[in-house]
Amino acid sequence: xxxxxxxxxxxxxxxxxxxxxxxxxxxxxxxxxxxxxxxxxxxxxxxxxxxxxxxxxxxxxxxxxxxxxxxxxxxxxxxxxxxxxxxxxxxxxxxxxxxxxxxxxxxxxxxxxxxxxxxxxxxxxxxxxxxxxxxxxxxxxxxxxxxxxxxxxxxxxxxxxxxxxxxxxxxxxxxxxxxxxxxxxxxxxxxxxxxxxxxxxxxxxxxxxxxxxxxxxxxxxxxxxxxxxxxxxxxxxxxxxxxxxxxxxxxxxxxxxxxxxxxxxxxxxxxxxxxxxxxxxxxxxxxxxxxxxxxxxxxxxxxxxxxxx
Amino acid sequence: xxxxxxxxxxxxxxxxxxxxxxxxxxxxxxxxxxxxxxxxxxxxxxxxxxxxxxxxxxxxxxxxxxxxxxxxxxxxxxxxxxxxxxxxxxxxxxxxxxxxxxxxxxxxxxxxxxxxxxxxxxxxxxxxxxxxxxxxxxxxxxxxxxxxxxxxxxxxxxxxxxxxxxxxxxxxxxxxxxxxxxxxxxxxxxxxxxxxxxxxxxxxxxxxxxxxxxxxxxxxxxxxxxxxxxxxxxxxxxxxxxxxxxxxxxxxxxxxxxxxxxxxxxxxxxxxxxxxxxxxxx
Numbered sequence: 001x002x003x004x005x006x007x008x009x010x011x012x013x014x015x016x017x018x019x020x021x022x023x024x025x026x027x028x029x030x031x032x033x034x035x036x037x038x039x040x041x042x043x044x045x046x047x048x049x050x051x052x053x054x055x056x057x058x059x060x061x062x063x064x065x066x067x068x069x070x071x072x073x074x075x076x077x078x079x080x081x082x083x084x085x086x087x088x089x090x091x092x093x094x095x096x097x098x099x100x101x102x103x104x105x106x107x108x109x110x111x112x113x114x115x116x117x118x119x120x121x122x123x124x125x126x127x128x129x130x131x132x133x134x135x136x137x138x139x140x141x142x143x144x145x146x147x148x149x150x151x152x153x154x155x156x157x158x159x160x161x162x163x164x165x166x167x168x169x170x171x172x173x174x175x176x177x178x179x180x181x182x183x184x185x186x187x188x189x190x191x192x193x194x195x196x197x198x199x200x201x202x203x204x205x206x207x208x209x210x211x212x213x214x215x216x217x218x219x220x221x222x223x224x225x226x227x228x229x230x231x232x233x234x235x236x237x238x239x240x241x242x243x244x245x246x247x248x249x250x251x252x253x254x255x256x257x258x259x260x261x262x263x264x265x266x267x268x269x270x271x272x273x274x275x276x277x278x279x280x281x282x283x284x285x286x287x288x289x290x291x292x293x294x295x296x297x298x299x300x301x302x303x304x305x306x307x308x309x
Numbered sequence: 310x311x312x313x314x315x316x317x318x319x320x321x322x323x324x325x326x327x328x329x330x331x332x333x334x335x336x337x338x339x340x341x342x343x344x345x346x347x348x349x350x351x352x353x354x355x356x357x358x359x360x361x362x363x364x365x366x367x368x369x370x371x372x373x374x375x376x377x378x379x380x381x382x383x384x385x386x387x388x389x390x391x392x393x394x395x396x397x398x399x400x401x402x403x404x405x406x407x408x409x410x411x412x413x414x415x416x417x418x419x420x421x422x423x424x425x426x427x428x429x430x431x432x433x434x435x436x437x438x439x440x441x442x443x444x445x446x447x448x449x450x451x452x453x454x455x456x457x458x459x460x461x462x463x464x465x466x467x468x469x470x471x472x473x474x475x476x477x478x479x480x481x482x483x484x485x486x487x488x489x490x491x492x493x494x495x496x497x498x499x500x501x502x503x504x505x506x507x508x509x510x511x512x513x514x515x516x517x518x519x520x521x522x523x524x525x526x527x528x529x530x531x532x533x534x535x536x537x538x539x540x541x542x543x544x545x546x547x548x549x550x551x552x553x554x555x556x557x558x559x560x561x562x563x564x565x566x567x568x569x570x571x572x573x574x575x576x577x578x579x580x581x582x583x584x585x586x587x588x589x590x591x
Contacts, residue, residue: 020538028415030493031408035420037465038401045461046427046435053438105331122327125577127335129415132573134522136540137562139340144345144555150353152360153339176515186334198585240429247431250524268525270458275437276529284438292434303425304496 056290061282074286081260084287087270091291094181094266095246099129101185103238107230108191111222112300113193114200124194131190142183146170146255173263176256184251192237199233200226239302245293247297267291340565345560346370351558370556371564379534380561383542388568390452390538391520394459398516399509401460402467407497409468411476411483420471428465432525435461440529454530455538459520466519467512470586474508475501485505511583514576521569 005076057074061067079083113124130138146169154166169179203226209223249268252258258265258273265273267287275284345353347366352358374380403551406412439458448454478501486496526540534546543561547554573580 025414026493027412031412032415033413034404034408038405038468039337039369039420041401042423042427042461042464045439045458046430049438049442051434052442053435056438067491079528108327109331112324112331115324117324117328121577124581125331125574127331128573128577128580129570130335132518132569133339133566134524134540134569136522136524136544137565138338138342140543140558140562141342141345144559145338145341146554150356150555155356155360167540187336190335193580194587198581215380243429244431247433249433250540252523253528264385271433271437272525277438281437281441288434295431295434299426299429303422305423307422 024176034137043228053289056282057144057285058196059282061280063281070282074283075290077283078286078290083265083270084290086262087265087287088290090177090262090264091266092248094184094248094264095242097181098184098188098245099238099242102183102188103234103242105185105189107234109189109193110196110200111226113197127189128194129200130187131194135250136189136254138187139183139251142179142186143170143255146179147159147267153280170256171260173260176260176264180252180255184245184248185254187251188241188245195237196230196233199230203229206251236302236306237296241307243295243298243302246295321515330560342559342563344554345373346563348556350556350566360399370554370560374560374564378546378557378561379537380539380542380564382535384524384539384565384568385540386452386536387521387540387565390455390459391517393456394463394515394520395513397461397466398455398460399513401464402512403502405464405468406471406475407501411478411480411501412493425463427461428469432462434526436529439526442548443530449530450533450536452531452536455523458526458530459523462523463516463519470512470583471505471508473586474505478504490524500568507579508580510576511579511586514580515570516522517572518569518580 003251003258058069058071059067060070060073109127113120113127138237144150146173148168149165151166151169153169154162157166158164169177170176207225207229208221211225216224247268248266252264252266252269253272256264258269262270267290271287273284274287275281278284337556344361344363347368347370349365349367349369352364358364382394405420405424409417409424443449443454443458448457473532482500482504483496486500487493491499522540523538523548527538528544531541534542537545543558543565547558547561
């Protein structure tokens, strides 16, 4: 935690007299002088939009028209909208599947990278590339890999006997969902792998030696040494990635735009379509806010967990 | 870990095979980008030719991209936005992180919680009200709109990362400076901050890559060609209706990735430190 910089006398005094805890020390003045600007900035550009978004969701508001207050009508519209429920299902399926794949794949890759081999640093740097490169640009490459007419995957499938033109990766609802999950996994897996690798490197080697002397097999060492010690890191990385997968926008917007027939619409892309394409700001804000209960749970849990550590 | 036991068979199974799998998976899209951008159209759209190979390499798509589209202008815009918003975020990040990490003052716990929560609030929760606010401020179609809004994501991140570094500087150093008559500000500026240079590099390049990656705000705020950034320009203008200029798209994707990749390659260690700071060091 933060280190104390007040004189000792002030601290003892504050313990005796409750009111004097509000005594303004030089450190407090300095702190708030420093904090004022960034705190005001975040209040204006995160706090205010957040509150304003809640207000918008209670209005019937279209672009360039005056607004009327409608209470919860937008949320009632959401509840009656079959597409909305499809969006809810899609988002949970997408988040769940992609998270499992990223966590399992990331752990596997971390274990592979934790061994000694030549050019390890180069390999580690290459592995992180999907995470570094702007998502939209790498997704354009995936679009071409999954292209209906010229997919490189289909070229191979056709050559091993699958009838032409091969599966329509982004045209079939199930395959499209599978495709966005795979592309999200491709992009996010390095984050898991590199973070878990850093976690693995903090596990002292003598623990493995002791376990080996006690006759533990490599599975046992993984199950009873690696996994328990890695648990906090796995937990944080997973919660972190759940938040940003749940609220994903770019990848789906570029790859499928929510299609075919809304099969891949997530909260973010659906609210974008309603608010930006159809111009219904209020209704769009209500769809975006529908993310909040699930997100808030993870955000608060993660914030508390990170502060405790 | 113990990998030497069991000889080369075990090593192949535990190391080379999975490593090869992951590397191919990771790098294939980049290979595909590069090779597609170098193929002439006759080769690109010929399903009889083996697609993994390149028969008649050409730079035509690159030439077209640079002469027929405002790609260079988009690159310039992206750089300006990324550099300025990173600089703003580092300054504001220090102003947040320093008191939170080193001074115990009333309200610090609340602010620290708020910063962490702000860091985790995803953009799609805010973009609709933000679009309206930017409109009312008259900032639509200006680079200012994104320079002002990117720091909402970057400041909490930089602050969070820098707090970890600031905490590692021993309190005694600062106290010694204070005894010599330095003010709080001087102690920070002359003693603590110079010791945290690695933290600034980590936070800086991380923020820079995040700014280059941003798409949603840029898509909404920047609707005119001459203010667009690379990701929005590529999506909005290289895909015209149903016509995909695949060669140019791939050239744009590759060229657009290069600035980030170069900076990343110089600072991999710092980048990794930034990436893992939140979850491992805690």
